[in-house]
Amino acid sequence: MNVIAPIREAASSHATEHVDMLIVGAGISGVGSAYQLAKRLPDTRFLILESQDSFGGTWRTHRYPGIRSDSDLHTFGYSFKPWVGPPIASAEEILKYMGEVIEDNDLGRHIRYGHRIVSASWSSATNLWTVHAVKGKTEEPVTFTANFLWMCQGYYRHSKGYTPEWPDMAKFKGRIVHPQAWPADLDLTDKRVVVIGSGATAATILPSIAGKCAHVTMLQRSPTYFRIGRNAIELAEELRRLQIKEEWIHEIVRRKILFEQDWFTKRCISEPEQVKDELIGQISAILGPDYTAKHFTPSYRPWRQRIAFVPDADLFEGIKSGKASVVTDEIERFTETGIKLKSGGELPADIIVTATGFDLCVLGDIAFAIDGKPLDFAETVTYRGMMFTGVPNLAWVFGYFRASWTLRTDLVADFVCRLLAHMKEKGVGKVTPALRPEDHNMPLLPWIDPENFNPGYMMRNMHLLPKRGDKPEWQHSQDYWAEKDQIPAIDLDDPAFVYG
The missing domain is CATH 3.50.50.60 (FAD/NAD(P)-binding domain)
Known part of the structure; x- marks a missing residue:
């Protein structure tokens, strides 16, 4: 047949x-x-x-x-x-x-x-x-x-996205939202928002809503690696100024990016401590060494989990402005008005976003x-x-x-x-x-x-x-x-x- x-x-x-x-x-x-x-x-x-x-x-x-x-x-x-x-x-x-x-x-x-x-x-x-x-x-x-x-x-x-079952979630009187099912009618005006998670989704939501709500806090159990850079590629910009065909630009830039990604990945394995210092150093230059040491210094070597790119450092600029903040802690339980932390503190919230990943x-x-x-x-x-x-x-x-x-x-x-x-x-x-x-x-x-x-x-x-x-x-x-x-x-x- x-x-x-x-x-x-x-x-x-x-x-x-x-x-x-x-x-x-x-x-x-x-x-x-x-x-x-x-x-x-x-x-x-x-x-x-x-x-x-x-x-x-x-x-x-x-x-x-x-x-x-x-x-x-x-x-x-x-x-x-x-x-x-x-x-x-x-x-x-x-x-x-x-x-x-x-x-x-x-x-x-x-x-x-x-x-x-x-x-x-x-x-x-x-x-x-x-x-x-x-x-x-x-x-x-x-x-x-x-x-x-x-x-x-x-x-x-x-x-449906992945949301862990935390104690007393039903007691929370605000709204719990997973990014995968974001409601069209969600009004953030004057709301205190807690985003649970530390990956690319949380890092995207935070700067996007900072300034639109009363305050937004990223609550993470452990830090994640991020890369920072301009949302532009200088080589592509230069080739366009020279009026090179877009097909050629696409192929040249692809090859350049792939070459650099291969080199970076190999460095993460061969010299992880140096790469770690470079990634953390970018953030430290914006937020200072103390804040970075507490909230943006992962315990694992680079690339054992996905590294998200933060264009124009918008996540860190949002934190620096005071419109957003980061808390590194674990959840003990939900309360009527927010989240009780294992350290003993409490995060007040009107809206909780569970950026906790995929199923x-x-x-x-x-x-x-x-x-x-x-x-x-x-x-x-x-x-x-x-x-x-x-x-x-x-x-x-x-x-x-x-x-x-x-x-x-x-x-x-x-x-x-x-x-x-x-x-x-x-x-x-x-x-x-x-x-x-x-x-x-x-x-x-x-x-x-x-x-x-x-x-x-x-x-x-x-x-x-x-x-x-x-x-x-x-x-x-x-x-x-x-x-x-x-x-x-x-x-x-x-x-x-x-x-x-």
Whole structure:
């Protein structure tokens, strides 16, 4: 059976639509993957199913004040479309950019909005995935079959963020808000706001609302590393003054940024204390050494958790102005009027924002099955973070922690398109990753080494993720600078790929 198959209809109450490729999610990964598929394999019939009412994924889900990228858009943007704005961009600017990609490449006709996938089952008898979804507010059932699934839905649950259960939360008489579900009617005027968290979301919200409320306090259990710089790239500005084509500027600036990121990442491992001093020194120059030592000096080495970029030092300038402040402490319980701290103090609040992270969601809360048997991805081994042992005709996009997510979207797209073309050439309809004979005694380890990278949202959900091996083929290395050469060089006839 070839990858390209005729339209099929099932005997049911509604027609079953068949495609060669079903892409799940119309966020930054799904749109980029669809572009690559349409350009490289133009005869492939495909659809994108998106649960929200429009494209954008993360950039549509999150609507909290000041939402922006924490990666530069020269590398977070697509390789094929130049980014011409400031490197750190707002959600509105990113959505505009994605909309142009969809419109310019006629991708809209492939997208079905308001389609939430309920289940996906593989049949070895037909070499097909059958996908059951519901669409619209009425949740009308719809069914699709596909030769291949391309999972581009991200890695966290869009419907609900992660909020710990603190004692006496119900006693608080103010309003508790998670950034992932920011209410449109939330009035901050003259309100005392406490933002719980220390990551990129908290660092974005704080300067965005400072001055709009009576006072805002960032309450953190432990400090996070930040980088500070202008929200501009001098090289890009200079090249534009010289009237260089935007396509050339985009490629040159991408290469410069990626070179510098690689150098910085290696320094974080080879000389962590020096890098730590440099990062903390930037903040100390604004807030002073005492404040920085107490609130912005992490205990771990740089890059064991994500380092957020703070454009134009707006977070620290907000603190310096007195409109915002930071408290480093732990929560004992909530009170009617705020938060009681373990140190004995109390933070008064009218509004509490729980910027406490994501709820990891492996492959979209979809009930998967293989030949009628429920599929637990935690029992599989990952093939380079893109496919899974025992799971036919399915690819997954999981990006980078230390580089822009979209860089891996491009690499996975290259791999998937090469794989589909290879299958067509071989005249086969199925490919399943499998451990080779030399891999069967390989130790199976957690998805990522906690000594390498250990943010809370990964650590508390590691049991949900596939296993990794101790060989490059069976792990997601998180090293873009190695994978940019390794993934394009994958031998598609390696015994790790079982064709049928």
